[in-house]
Amino acid sequence: MHHTLAPITAPIPVRASSTDDPVELLRFAIDAHGLGAAALATLVDIRGGAARALGAHMAVAADGRFCGYVSGGCVEAAVASEALLAMAQGRDRTVKFGDGSPFFDIVLPCGGGISVAIHVLKDVGALRHVLDCLERRQAAGLAYLPGQQALEPVDPLPRAQWLGQDFVTVYRPRTRVVLSGQTIEAQAVARLAEASGYDVIAVAPGGVRPVADIIDPFTAVVLLHHELDAEAAILEIALASPGFYIGALGSTRTHRRRVERLRAMAFRRDDIARIKAPIGMFGPTRDATSLALSVLADVAAARLVAYA
Structure with a gap:
Protein backbone atom coordinates (compact mmCIF):
# COMPACT_ATOMS: atom_id res chain seq x y z
CA MET A 1 0.00 0.00 0.00
CA ARG A 172 -20.73 -9.24 24.57
CA PRO A 173 -22.24 -7.59 27.64
CA ARG A 174 -19.95 -6.76 30.52
CA THR A 175 -19.65 -9.34 33.26
CA ARG A 176 -22.39 -9.15 35.87
CA VAL A 177 -21.65 -10.37 39.39
CA VAL A 178 -24.66 -11.39 41.48
CA LEU A 179 -23.35 -11.34 45.02
CA SER A 180 -25.07 -12.95 48.00
CA GLY A 181 -23.84 -12.73 51.57
CA GLN A 182 -23.76 -10.19 54.36
CA THR A 183 -20.08 -10.79 55.10
CA ILE A 184 -16.85 -8.83 55.07
CA GLU A 185 -15.79 -11.07 52.18
CA ALA A 186 -18.84 -9.99 50.19
CA GLN A 187 -18.04 -6.33 50.81
CA ALA A 188 -14.47 -6.84 49.55
CA VAL A 189 -15.65 -8.66 46.42
CA ALA A 190 -18.18 -5.90 45.69
CA ARG A 191 -15.52 -3.17 45.97
CA LEU A 192 -13.03 -4.94 43.71
CA ALA A 193 -15.67 -6.03 41.19
CA GLU A 194 -16.94 -2.46 40.83
CA ALA A 195 -13.37 -1.20 40.42
CA SER A 196 -12.92 -3.82 37.67
CA GLY A 197 -15.88 -2.43 35.74
CA TYR A 198 -18.22 -5.32 36.48
CA ASP A 199 -21.97 -4.88 36.89
CA VAL A 200 -22.41 -5.74 40.57
CA ILE A 201 -25.78 -6.67 42.03
CA ALA A 202 -25.88 -7.44 45.74
CA VAL A 203 -28.79 -9.66 46.74
CA ALA A 204 -30.33 -8.86 50.10
CA PRO A 205 -31.59 -11.64 52.39
CA GLY A 206 -35.08 -12.64 51.33
CA GLY A 207 -34.67 -10.96 47.94
CA VAL A 208 -34.60 -14.25 46.09
CA ARG A 209 -37.54 -14.04 43.71
CA PRO A 210 -36.18 -11.39 41.29
CA VAL A 211 -32.76 -13.06 41.13
CA ALA A 212 -33.75 -15.48 38.37
CA ASP A 213 -34.50 -12.53 36.09
CA ILE A 214 -31.03 -11.00 36.40
CA ILE A 215 -28.84 -14.09 35.90
CA ASP A 216 -28.05 -14.26 32.19
CA PRO A 217 -25.28 -16.12 30.30
CA PHE A 218 -22.84 -13.31 31.14
CA THR A 219 -23.46 -13.47 34.89
CA ALA A 220 -21.32 -14.94 37.68
CA VAL A 221 -23.10 -15.92 40.88
CA VAL A 222 -20.92 -15.54 43.98
CA LEU A 223 -22.25 -16.99 47.25
CA LEU A 224 -20.35 -15.83 50.32
CA HIS A 225 -22.28 -17.26 53.27
CA HIS A 226 -20.94 -19.00 56.35
CA GLU A 227 -24.00 -21.25 56.61
CA LEU A 228 -25.42 -23.59 53.98
CA ASP A 229 -28.99 -22.72 54.92
CA ALA A 230 -28.39 -19.05 54.09
CA GLU A 231 -27.25 -19.80 50.51
CA ALA A 232 -29.73 -22.59 49.72
CA ALA A 233 -32.50 -20.62 47.99
CA ILE A 234 -30.21 -18.57 45.75
CA LEU A 235 -28.01 -21.57 44.96
CA GLU A 236 -31.05 -23.46 43.66
CA ILE A 237 -31.93 -20.53 41.39
CA ALA A 238 -28.31 -20.23 40.19
CA LEU A 239 -28.19 -23.93 39.28
CA ALA A 240 -31.30 -23.49 37.11
CA SER A 241 -29.85 -20.39 35.43
CA PRO A 242 -27.58 -19.92 32.37
CA GLY A 243 -24.91 -18.13 34.46
CA PHE A 244 -21.35 -18.94 33.37
CA TYR A 245 -19.97 -19.19 36.93
CA ILE A 246 -21.33 -20.32 40.28
CA GLY A 247 -18.99 -20.14 43.25
CA ALA A 248 -19.65 -20.79 46.92
CA LEU A 249 -17.68 -20.08 50.07
CA GLY A 250 -16.75 -22.93 52.37
CA SER A 251 -14.20 -25.66 53.01
CA THR A 252 -13.95 -28.95 51.13
CA ARG A 253 -15.83 -30.58 54.00
CA THR A 254 -18.58 -27.95 53.79
CA HIS A 255 -18.87 -28.56 50.06
CA ARG A 256 -19.30 -32.30 50.62
CA ARG A 257 -22.28 -31.50 52.86
CA ARG A 258 -23.59 -29.07 50.20
CA VAL A 259 -23.36 -31.80 47.54
CA GLU A 260 -25.17 -34.32 49.75
CA ARG A 261 -28.01 -31.87 50.31
CA LEU A 262 -28.35 -31.12 46.60
CA ARG A 263 -28.33 -34.81 45.68
CA ALA A 264 -31.05 -35.40 48.24
CA MET A 265 -33.05 -32.69 46.43
CA ALA A 266 -32.61 -34.64 43.15
CA PHE A 267 -30.19 -32.19 41.49
CA ARG A 268 -28.26 -33.83 38.65
CA ARG A 269 -24.57 -34.55 39.02
CA ASP A 270 -23.74 -32.30 36.05
CA ASP A 271 -25.59 -29.37 37.64
CA ILE A 272 -23.85 -29.82 40.97
CA ALA A 273 -20.48 -29.97 39.19
CA ARG A 274 -21.05 -26.37 38.02
CA ILE A 275 -20.39 -25.13 41.57
CA LYS A 276 -16.84 -23.94 42.19
CA ALA A 277 -16.20 -24.72 45.84
CA PRO A 278 -14.14 -23.85 47.71
CA ILE A 279 -14.57 -20.63 45.75
CA GLY A 280 -11.67 -18.82 44.12
CA MET A 281 -8.63 -19.41 41.95
CA PHE A 282 -6.18 -19.79 44.80
CA GLY A 283 -6.60 -20.62 48.42
CA PRO A 284 -7.24 -21.04 51.18
CA THR A 285 -7.02 -17.34 51.94
CA ARG A 286 -6.97 -15.77 55.36
CA ASP A 287 -8.21 -12.25 54.67
CA ALA A 288 -11.10 -10.68 52.78
CA THR A 289 -9.04 -8.84 50.16
CA SER A 290 -7.07 -11.93 49.17
CA LEU A 291 -10.30 -13.88 48.90
CA ALA A 292 -11.84 -11.16 46.73
CA LEU A 293 -8.83 -11.23 44.39
CA SER A 294 -9.04 -15.01 44.24
CA VAL A 295 -12.78 -14.96 43.46
CA LEU A 296 -12.59 -12.28 40.76
CA ALA A 297 -9.56 -13.92 39.12
CA ASP A 298 -11.59 -17.12 38.98
CA VAL A 299 -14.59 -15.28 37.50
CA ALA A 300 -12.38 -13.62 34.85
CA ALA A 301 -10.76 -16.93 33.93
CA ALA A 302 -14.14 -18.66 33.67
CA ARG A 303 -15.44 -15.91 31.41
CA LEU A 304 -12.45 -16.31 29.07
CA VAL A 305 -13.09 -20.05 28.85
CA ALA A 306 -16.82 -19.58 28.26
CA TYR A 307 -16.35 -16.89 25.60
CA ALA A 308 -12.85 -17.40 24.22
Missing part, protein backbone atom coordinates in the same frame (compact mmCIF):
# COMPACT_ATOMS: atom_id res chain seq x y z
CA HIS A 2 1.21 3.51 -0.83
CA HIS A 3 1.62 5.73 2.24
CA THR A 4 1.65 9.51 2.07
CA LEU A 5 2.98 11.93 4.61
CA ALA A 6 0.47 13.89 6.61
CA PRO A 7 0.31 17.57 5.76
CA ILE A 8 1.88 20.01 8.20
CA THR A 9 -1.57 21.20 9.24
CA ALA A 10 -2.79 17.71 10.21
CA PRO A 11 -3.97 17.42 13.80
CA ILE A 12 -1.58 15.80 16.24
CA PRO A 13 -2.93 12.53 17.68
CA VAL A 14 -3.69 12.83 21.39
CA ARG A 15 -5.02 10.02 23.59
CA ALA A 16 -8.38 11.10 24.98
CA SER A 17 -8.75 8.26 27.49
CA SER A 18 -7.11 4.99 28.49
CA THR A 19 -10.28 2.92 28.25
CA ASP A 20 -10.54 -0.28 26.24
CA ASP A 21 -14.23 -0.80 27.00
CA PRO A 22 -15.96 -1.38 23.62
CA VAL A 23 -19.07 0.51 24.77
CA GLU A 24 -17.04 3.62 25.57
CA LEU A 25 -15.09 3.32 22.31
CA LEU A 26 -18.23 3.09 20.19
CA ARG A 27 -19.83 6.01 22.05
CA PHE A 28 -16.68 8.05 21.47
CA ALA A 29 -16.85 7.22 17.74
CA ILE A 30 -20.55 8.17 17.55
CA ASP A 31 -19.93 11.47 19.35
CA ALA A 32 -16.90 12.28 17.17
CA HIS A 33 -18.88 11.53 14.01
CA GLY A 34 -21.57 13.93 15.21
CA LEU A 35 -18.96 16.67 15.65
CA GLY A 36 -17.47 16.26 12.18
CA ALA A 37 -15.72 13.03 11.27
CA ALA A 38 -14.46 9.85 12.90
CA ALA A 39 -12.75 6.59 12.06
CA LEU A 40 -12.95 3.14 13.63
CA ALA A 41 -9.72 1.13 13.52
CA THR A 42 -9.96 -2.63 14.02
CA LEU A 43 -7.28 -5.26 14.59
CA VAL A 44 -7.98 -7.73 11.76
CA ASP A 45 -4.79 -9.81 11.52
CA ILE A 46 -2.13 -11.02 13.94
CA ARG A 47 1.22 -12.46 12.85
CA GLY A 48 3.03 -14.12 15.72
CA GLY A 49 2.31 -12.70 19.19
CA ALA A 50 0.10 -9.73 19.96
CA ALA A 51 -1.04 -7.80 23.02
CA ARG A 52 -4.70 -7.61 21.94
CA ALA A 53 -7.23 -10.01 20.50
CA LEU A 54 -8.63 -9.87 16.99
CA GLY A 55 -11.46 -7.34 16.82
CA ALA A 56 -9.85 -4.87 19.24
CA HIS A 57 -10.77 -1.29 18.36
CA MET A 58 -9.49 2.24 18.35
CA ALA A 59 -11.77 5.21 17.72
CA VAL A 60 -10.24 8.37 16.25
CA ALA A 61 -11.82 11.83 16.00
CA ALA A 62 -11.06 14.33 13.23
CA ASP A 63 -9.37 16.64 15.74
CA GLY A 64 -6.78 13.97 16.60
CA ARG A 65 -8.29 12.64 19.83
CA PHE A 66 -8.34 8.87 20.06
CA CYS A 67 -9.07 6.06 22.48
CA GLY A 68 -8.75 2.29 22.54
CA TYR A 69 -5.89 -0.11 21.82
CA VAL A 70 -4.92 -2.44 18.98
CA SER A 71 -1.57 -3.33 20.60
CA GLY A 72 0.16 -2.79 23.92
CA GLY A 73 0.35 0.96 23.29
CA CYS A 74 3.30 0.99 20.88
CA VAL A 75 1.51 1.72 17.59
CA GLU A 76 -1.63 3.57 18.61
CA ALA A 77 -0.37 7.07 17.76
CA ALA A 78 0.71 5.82 14.33
CA VAL A 79 -2.72 4.20 13.80
CA ALA A 80 -4.37 7.50 14.74
CA SER A 81 -2.18 9.32 12.20
CA GLU A 82 -3.19 6.85 9.49
CA ALA A 83 -6.84 7.31 10.50
CA LEU A 84 -6.50 11.09 10.15
CA LEU A 85 -5.08 10.60 6.65
CA ALA A 86 -7.94 8.24 5.80
CA MET A 87 -10.46 10.84 6.97
CA ALA A 88 -8.73 13.58 4.97
CA GLN A 89 -8.86 11.42 1.82
CA GLY A 90 -12.30 9.99 2.55
CA ARG A 91 -11.12 6.43 1.92
CA ASP A 92 -10.64 3.39 4.13
CA ARG A 93 -7.19 1.83 4.42
CA THR A 94 -5.53 -1.21 5.96
CA VAL A 95 -2.12 -0.73 7.53
CA LYS A 96 0.47 -3.28 8.67
CA PHE A 97 2.72 -2.77 11.70
CA GLY A 98 5.63 -4.82 12.99
CA ASP A 99 6.52 -7.96 11.05
CA GLY A 100 5.73 -7.47 7.36
CA SER A 101 5.23 -3.73 7.73
CA PRO A 102 6.70 -0.90 5.62
CA PHE A 103 7.21 1.08 8.85
CA PHE A 104 10.72 -0.03 9.80
CA ASP A 105 10.83 2.31 12.77
CA ILE A 106 7.83 0.67 14.45
CA VAL A 107 8.75 -2.68 15.98
CA LEU A 108 6.30 -4.52 18.19
CA PRO A 109 7.84 -5.67 21.49
CA CYS A 110 6.19 -9.07 21.05
CA GLY A 111 8.12 -9.55 17.80
CA GLY A 112 4.99 -10.19 15.76
CA GLY A 113 3.00 -8.11 13.34
CA ILE A 114 -0.54 -6.81 13.08
CA SER A 115 -2.86 -5.47 10.40
CA VAL A 116 -5.33 -2.72 11.27
CA ALA A 117 -8.34 -1.90 9.10
CA ILE A 118 -9.29 1.79 9.31
CA HIS A 119 -12.88 2.63 8.40
CA VAL A 120 -13.98 6.23 7.90
CA LEU A 121 -17.47 6.34 9.38
CA LYS A 122 -20.20 7.37 6.95
CA ASP A 123 -23.02 6.74 9.39
CA VAL A 124 -23.27 5.33 12.90
CA GLY A 125 -26.43 3.22 12.63
CA ALA A 126 -24.51 -0.06 12.92
CA LEU A 127 -22.65 1.21 15.99
CA ARG A 128 -25.91 2.26 17.63
CA HIS A 129 -27.28 -1.23 16.96
CA VAL A 130 -24.36 -2.76 18.86
CA LEU A 131 -24.88 -0.40 21.79
CA ASP A 132 -28.61 -1.17 21.84
CA CYS A 133 -27.90 -4.91 21.99
CA LEU A 134 -25.38 -4.50 24.80
CA GLU A 135 -27.82 -2.27 26.71
CA ARG A 136 -30.27 -5.19 26.56
CA ARG A 137 -27.42 -7.53 27.63
CA GLN A 138 -27.40 -9.33 24.31
CA ALA A 139 -24.36 -10.23 22.22
CA ALA A 140 -23.93 -8.37 18.94
CA GLY A 141 -21.95 -8.71 15.73
CA LEU A 142 -20.57 -6.01 13.44
CA ALA A 143 -19.28 -6.80 9.96
CA TYR A 144 -16.73 -4.60 8.20
CA LEU A 145 -17.10 -4.87 4.42
CA PRO A 146 -13.81 -3.61 2.90
CA GLY A 147 -15.15 -3.81 -0.66
CA GLN A 148 -18.04 -1.50 0.17
CA GLN A 149 -16.18 0.47 2.86
CA ALA A 150 -19.16 -0.05 5.14
CA LEU A 151 -20.26 -1.50 8.47
CA GLU A 152 -23.40 -3.54 8.98
CA PRO A 153 -24.98 -5.39 11.93
CA VAL A 154 -24.81 -9.20 11.77
CA ASP A 155 -25.54 -12.10 14.09
CA PRO A 156 -22.66 -12.57 16.54
CA LEU A 157 -20.16 -15.32 15.82
CA PRO A 158 -18.36 -17.30 18.57
CA ARG A 159 -15.32 -15.03 18.10
CA ALA A 160 -14.01 -12.19 15.94
CA GLN A 161 -12.87 -13.52 12.55
CA TRP A 162 -12.83 -13.10 8.79
CA LEU A 163 -15.96 -14.44 7.13
CA GLY A 164 -15.16 -14.58 3.44
CA GLN A 165 -14.16 -11.06 2.40
CA ASP A 166 -15.67 -9.44 5.50
CA PHE A 167 -14.38 -9.12 9.06
CA VAL A 168 -16.84 -9.72 11.89
CA THR A 169 -16.27 -8.29 15.35
CA VAL A 170 -18.18 -9.74 18.32
CA TYR A 171 -19.38 -7.78 21.34
Whole structure:
Protein backbone atom coordinates (compact mmCIF):
# COMPACT_ATOMS: atom_id res chain seq x y z
CA MET A 1 0.00 0.00 0.00
CA HIS A 2 1.21 3.51 -0.83
CA HIS A 3 1.62 5.73 2.24
CA THR A 4 1.65 9.51 2.07
CA LEU A 5 2.98 11.93 4.61
CA ALA A 6 0.47 13.89 6.61
CA PRO A 7 0.31 17.57 5.76
CA ILE A 8 1.88 20.01 8.20
CA THR A 9 -1.57 21.20 9.24
CA ALA A 10 -2.79 17.71 10.21
CA PRO A 11 -3.97 17.42 13.80
CA ILE A 12 -1.58 15.80 16.24
CA PRO A 13 -2.93 12.53 17.68
CA VAL A 14 -3.69 12.83 21.39
CA ARG A 15 -5.02 10.02 23.59
CA ALA A 16 -8.38 11.10 24.98
CA SER A 17 -8.75 8.26 27.49
CA SER A 18 -7.11 4.99 28.49
CA THR A 19 -10.28 2.92 28.25
CA ASP A 20 -10.54 -0.28 26.24
CA ASP A 21 -14.23 -0.80 27.00
CA PRO A 22 -15.96 -1.38 23.62
CA VAL A 23 -19.07 0.51 24.77
CA GLU A 24 -17.04 3.62 25.57
CA LEU A 25 -15.09 3.32 22.31
CA LEU A 26 -18.23 3.09 20.19
CA ARG A 27 -19.83 6.01 22.05
CA PHE A 28 -16.68 8.05 21.47
CA ALA A 29 -16.85 7.22 17.74
CA ILE A 30 -20.55 8.17 17.55
CA ASP A 31 -19.93 11.47 19.35
CA ALA A 32 -16.90 12.28 17.17
CA HIS A 33 -18.88 11.53 14.01
CA GLY A 34 -21.57 13.93 15.21
CA LEU A 35 -18.96 16.67 15.65
CA GLY A 36 -17.47 16.26 12.18
CA ALA A 37 -15.72 13.03 11.27
CA ALA A 38 -14.46 9.85 12.90
CA ALA A 39 -12.75 6.59 12.06
CA LEU A 40 -12.95 3.14 13.63
CA ALA A 41 -9.72 1.13 13.52
CA THR A 42 -9.96 -2.63 14.02
CA LEU A 43 -7.28 -5.26 14.59
CA VAL A 44 -7.98 -7.73 11.76
CA ASP A 45 -4.79 -9.81 11.52
CA ILE A 46 -2.13 -11.02 13.94
CA ARG A 47 1.22 -12.46 12.85
CA GLY A 48 3.03 -14.12 15.72
CA GLY A 49 2.31 -12.70 19.19
CA ALA A 50 0.10 -9.73 19.96
CA ALA A 51 -1.04 -7.80 23.02
CA ARG A 52 -4.70 -7.61 21.94
CA ALA A 53 -7.23 -10.01 20.50
CA LEU A 54 -8.63 -9.87 16.99
CA GLY A 55 -11.46 -7.34 16.82
CA ALA A 56 -9.85 -4.87 19.24
CA HIS A 57 -10.77 -1.29 18.36
CA MET A 58 -9.49 2.24 18.35
CA ALA A 59 -11.77 5.21 17.72
CA VAL A 60 -10.24 8.37 16.25
CA ALA A 61 -11.82 11.83 16.00
CA ALA A 62 -11.06 14.33 13.23
CA ASP A 63 -9.37 16.64 15.74
CA GLY A 64 -6.78 13.97 16.60
CA ARG A 65 -8.29 12.64 19.83
CA PHE A 66 -8.34 8.87 20.06
CA CYS A 67 -9.07 6.06 22.48
CA GLY A 68 -8.75 2.29 22.54
CA TYR A 69 -5.89 -0.11 21.82
CA VAL A 70 -4.92 -2.44 18.98
CA SER A 71 -1.57 -3.33 20.60
CA GLY A 72 0.16 -2.79 23.92
CA GLY A 73 0.35 0.96 23.29
CA CYS A 74 3.30 0.99 20.88
CA VAL A 75 1.51 1.72 17.59
CA GLU A 76 -1.63 3.57 18.61
CA ALA A 77 -0.37 7.07 17.76
CA ALA A 78 0.71 5.82 14.33
CA VAL A 79 -2.72 4.20 13.80
CA ALA A 80 -4.37 7.50 14.74
CA SER A 81 -2.18 9.32 12.20
CA GLU A 82 -3.19 6.85 9.49
CA ALA A 83 -6.84 7.31 10.50
CA LEU A 84 -6.50 11.09 10.15
CA LEU A 85 -5.08 10.60 6.65
CA ALA A 86 -7.94 8.24 5.80
CA MET A 87 -10.46 10.84 6.97
CA ALA A 88 -8.73 13.58 4.97
CA GLN A 89 -8.86 11.42 1.82
CA GLY A 90 -12.30 9.99 2.55
CA ARG A 91 -11.12 6.43 1.92
CA ASP A 92 -10.64 3.39 4.13
CA ARG A 93 -7.19 1.83 4.42
CA THR A 94 -5.53 -1.21 5.96
CA VAL A 95 -2.12 -0.73 7.53
CA LYS A 96 0.47 -3.28 8.67
CA PHE A 97 2.72 -2.77 11.70
CA GLY A 98 5.63 -4.82 12.99
CA ASP A 99 6.52 -7.96 11.05
CA GLY A 100 5.73 -7.47 7.36
CA SER A 101 5.23 -3.73 7.73
CA PRO A 102 6.70 -0.90 5.62
CA PHE A 103 7.21 1.08 8.85
CA PHE A 104 10.72 -0.03 9.80
CA ASP A 105 10.83 2.31 12.77
CA ILE A 106 7.83 0.67 14.45
CA VAL A 107 8.75 -2.68 15.98
CA LEU A 108 6.30 -4.52 18.19
CA PRO A 109 7.84 -5.67 21.49
CA CYS A 110 6.19 -9.07 21.05
CA GLY A 111 8.12 -9.55 17.80
CA GLY A 112 4.99 -10.19 15.76
CA GLY A 113 3.00 -8.11 13.34
CA ILE A 114 -0.54 -6.81 13.08
CA SER A 115 -2.86 -5.47 10.40
CA VAL A 116 -5.33 -2.72 11.27
CA ALA A 117 -8.34 -1.90 9.10
CA ILE A 118 -9.29 1.79 9.31
CA HIS A 119 -12.88 2.63 8.40
CA VAL A 120 -13.98 6.23 7.90
CA LEU A 121 -17.47 6.34 9.38
CA LYS A 122 -20.20 7.37 6.95
CA ASP A 123 -23.02 6.74 9.39
CA VAL A 124 -23.27 5.33 12.90
CA GLY A 125 -26.43 3.22 12.63
CA ALA A 126 -24.51 -0.06 12.92
CA LEU A 127 -22.65 1.21 15.99
CA ARG A 128 -25.91 2.26 17.63
CA HIS A 129 -27.28 -1.23 16.96
CA VAL A 130 -24.36 -2.76 18.86
CA LEU A 131 -24.88 -0.40 21.79
CA ASP A 132 -28.61 -1.17 21.84
CA CYS A 133 -27.90 -4.91 21.99
CA LEU A 134 -25.38 -4.50 24.80
CA GLU A 135 -27.82 -2.27 26.71
CA ARG A 136 -30.27 -5.19 26.56
CA ARG A 137 -27.42 -7.53 27.63
CA GLN A 138 -27.40 -9.33 24.31
CA ALA A 139 -24.36 -10.23 22.22
CA ALA A 140 -23.93 -8.37 18.94
CA GLY A 141 -21.95 -8.71 15.73
CA LEU A 142 -20.57 -6.01 13.44
CA ALA A 143 -19.28 -6.80 9.96
CA TYR A 144 -16.73 -4.60 8.20
CA LEU A 145 -17.10 -4.87 4.42
CA PRO A 146 -13.81 -3.61 2.90
CA GLY A 147 -15.15 -3.81 -0.66
CA GLN A 148 -18.04 -1.50 0.17
CA GLN A 149 -16.18 0.47 2.86
CA ALA A 150 -19.16 -0.05 5.14
CA LEU A 151 -20.26 -1.50 8.47
CA GLU A 152 -23.40 -3.54 8.98
CA PRO A 153 -24.98 -5.39 11.93
CA VAL A 154 -24.81 -9.20 11.77
CA ASP A 155 -25.54 -12.10 14.09
CA PRO A 156 -22.66 -12.57 16.54
CA LEU A 157 -20.16 -15.32 15.82
CA PRO A 158 -18.36 -17.30 18.57
CA ARG A 159 -15.32 -15.03 18.10
CA ALA A 160 -14.01 -12.19 15.94
CA GLN A 161 -12.87 -13.52 12.55
CA TRP A 162 -12.83 -13.10 8.79
CA LEU A 163 -15.96 -14.44 7.13
CA GLY A 164 -15.16 -14.58 3.44
CA GLN A 165 -14.16 -11.06 2.40
CA ASP A 166 -15.67 -9.44 5.50
CA PHE A 167 -14.38 -9.12 9.06
CA VAL A 168 -16.84 -9.72 11.89
CA THR A 169 -16.27 -8.29 15.35
CA VAL A 170 -18.18 -9.74 18.32
CA TYR A 171 -19.38 -7.78 21.34
CA ARG A 172 -20.73 -9.24 24.57
CA PRO A 173 -22.24 -7.59 27.64
CA ARG A 174 -19.95 -6.76 30.52
CA THR A 175 -19.65 -9.34 33.26
CA ARG A 176 -22.39 -9.15 35.87
CA VAL A 177 -21.65 -10.37 39.39
CA VAL A 178 -24.66 -11.39 41.48
CA LEU A 179 -23.35 -11.34 45.02
CA SER A 180 -25.07 -12.95 48.00
CA GLY A 181 -23.84 -12.73 51.57
CA GLN A 182 -23.76 -10.19 54.36
CA THR A 183 -20.08 -10.79 55.10
CA ILE A 184 -16.85 -8.83 55.07
CA GLU A 185 -15.79 -11.07 52.18
CA ALA A 186 -18.84 -9.99 50.19
CA GLN A 187 -18.04 -6.33 50.81
CA ALA A 188 -14.47 -6.84 49.55
CA VAL A 189 -15.65 -8.66 46.42
CA ALA A 190 -18.18 -5.90 45.69
CA ARG A 191 -15.52 -3.17 45.97
CA LEU A 192 -13.03 -4.94 43.71
CA ALA A 193 -15.67 -6.03 41.19
CA GLU A 194 -16.94 -2.46 40.83
CA ALA A 195 -13.37 -1.20 40.42
CA SER A 196 -12.92 -3.82 37.67
CA GLY A 197 -15.88 -2.43 35.74
CA TYR A 198 -18.22 -5.32 36.48
CA ASP A 199 -21.97 -4.88 36.89
CA VAL A 200 -22.41 -5.74 40.57
CA ILE A 201 -25.78 -6.67 42.03
CA ALA A 202 -25.88 -7.44 45.74
CA VAL A 203 -28.79 -9.66 46.74
CA ALA A 204 -30.33 -8.86 50.10
CA PRO A 205 -31.59 -11.64 52.39
CA GLY A 206 -35.08 -12.64 51.33
CA GLY A 207 -34.67 -10.96 47.94
CA VAL A 208 -34.60 -14.25 46.09
CA ARG A 209 -37.54 -14.04 43.71
CA PRO A 210 -36.18 -11.39 41.29
CA VAL A 211 -32.76 -13.06 41.13
CA ALA A 212 -33.75 -15.48 38.37
CA ASP A 213 -34.50 -12.53 36.09
CA ILE A 214 -31.03 -11.00 36.40
CA ILE A 215 -28.84 -14.09 35.90
CA ASP A 216 -28.05 -14.26 32.19
CA PRO A 217 -25.28 -16.12 30.30
CA PHE A 218 -22.84 -13.31 31.14
CA THR A 219 -23.46 -13.47 34.89
CA ALA A 220 -21.32 -14.94 37.68
CA VAL A 221 -23.10 -15.92 40.88
CA VAL A 222 -20.92 -15.54 43.98
CA LEU A 223 -22.25 -16.99 47.25
CA LEU A 224 -20.35 -15.83 50.32
CA HIS A 225 -22.28 -17.26 53.27
CA HIS A 226 -20.94 -19.00 56.35
CA GLU A 227 -24.00 -21.25 56.61
CA LEU A 228 -25.42 -23.59 53.98
CA ASP A 229 -28.99 -22.72 54.92
CA ALA A 230 -28.39 -19.05 54.09
CA GLU A 231 -27.25 -19.80 50.51
CA ALA A 232 -29.73 -22.59 49.72
CA ALA A 233 -32.50 -20.62 47.99
CA ILE A 234 -30.21 -18.57 45.75
CA LEU A 235 -28.01 -21.57 44.96
CA GLU A 236 -31.05 -23.46 43.66
CA ILE A 237 -31.93 -20.53 41.39
CA ALA A 238 -28.31 -20.23 40.19
CA LEU A 239 -28.19 -23.93 39.28
CA ALA A 240 -31.30 -23.49 37.11
CA SER A 241 -29.85 -20.39 35.43
CA PRO A 242 -27.58 -19.92 32.37
CA GLY A 243 -24.91 -18.13 34.46
CA PHE A 244 -21.35 -18.94 33.37
CA TYR A 245 -19.97 -19.19 36.93
CA ILE A 246 -21.33 -20.32 40.28
CA GLY A 247 -18.99 -20.14 43.25
CA ALA A 248 -19.65 -20.79 46.92
CA LEU A 249 -17.68 -20.08 50.07
CA GLY A 250 -16.75 -22.93 52.37
CA SER A 251 -14.20 -25.66 53.01
CA THR A 252 -13.95 -28.95 51.13
CA ARG A 253 -15.83 -30.58 54.00
CA THR A 254 -18.58 -27.95 53.79
CA HIS A 255 -18.87 -28.56 50.06
CA ARG A 256 -19.30 -32.30 50.62
CA ARG A 257 -22.28 -31.50 52.86
CA ARG A 258 -23.59 -29.07 50.20
CA VAL A 259 -23.36 -31.80 47.54
CA GLU A 260 -25.17 -34.32 49.75
CA ARG A 261 -28.01 -31.87 50.31
CA LEU A 262 -28.35 -31.12 46.60
CA ARG A 263 -28.33 -34.81 45.68
CA ALA A 264 -31.05 -35.40 48.24
CA MET A 265 -33.05 -32.69 46.43
CA ALA A 266 -32.61 -34.64 43.15
CA PHE A 267 -30.19 -32.19 41.49
CA ARG A 268 -28.26 -33.83 38.65
CA ARG A 269 -24.57 -34.55 39.02
CA ASP A 270 -23.74 -32.30 36.05
CA ASP A 271 -25.59 -29.37 37.64
CA ILE A 272 -23.85 -29.82 40.97
CA ALA A 273 -20.48 -29.97 39.19
CA ARG A 274 -21.05 -26.37 38.02
CA ILE A 275 -20.39 -25.13 41.57
CA LYS A 276 -16.84 -23.94 42.19
CA ALA A 277 -16.20 -24.72 45.84
CA PRO A 278 -14.14 -23.85 47.71
CA ILE A 279 -14.57 -20.63 45.75
CA GLY A 280 -11.67 -18.82 44.12
CA MET A 281 -8.63 -19.41 41.95
CA PHE A 282 -6.18 -19.79 44.80
CA GLY A 283 -6.60 -20.62 48.42
CA PRO A 284 -7.24 -21.04 51.18
CA THR A 285 -7.02 -17.34 51.94
CA ARG A 286 -6.97 -15.77 55.36
CA ASP A 287 -8.21 -12.25 54.67
CA ALA A 288 -11.10 -10.68 52.78
CA THR A 289 -9.04 -8.84 50.16
CA SER A 290 -7.07 -11.93 49.17
CA LEU A 291 -10.30 -13.88 48.90
CA ALA A 292 -11.84 -11.16 46.73
CA LEU A 293 -8.83 -11.23 44.39
CA SER A 294 -9.04 -15.01 44.24
CA VAL A 295 -12.78 -14.96 43.46
CA LEU A 296 -12.59 -12.28 40.76
CA ALA A 297 -9.56 -13.92 39.12
CA ASP A 298 -11.59 -17.12 38.98
CA VAL A 299 -14.59 -15.28 37.50
CA ALA A 300 -12.38 -13.62 34.85
CA ALA A 301 -10.76 -16.93 33.93
CA ALA A 302 -14.14 -18.66 33.67
CA ARG A 303 -15.44 -15.91 31.41
CA LEU A 304 -12.45 -16.31 29.07
CA VAL A 305 -13.09 -20.05 28.85
CA ALA A 306 -16.82 -19.58 28.26
CA TYR A 307 -16.35 -16.89 25.60
CA ALA A 308 -12.85 -17.40 24.22
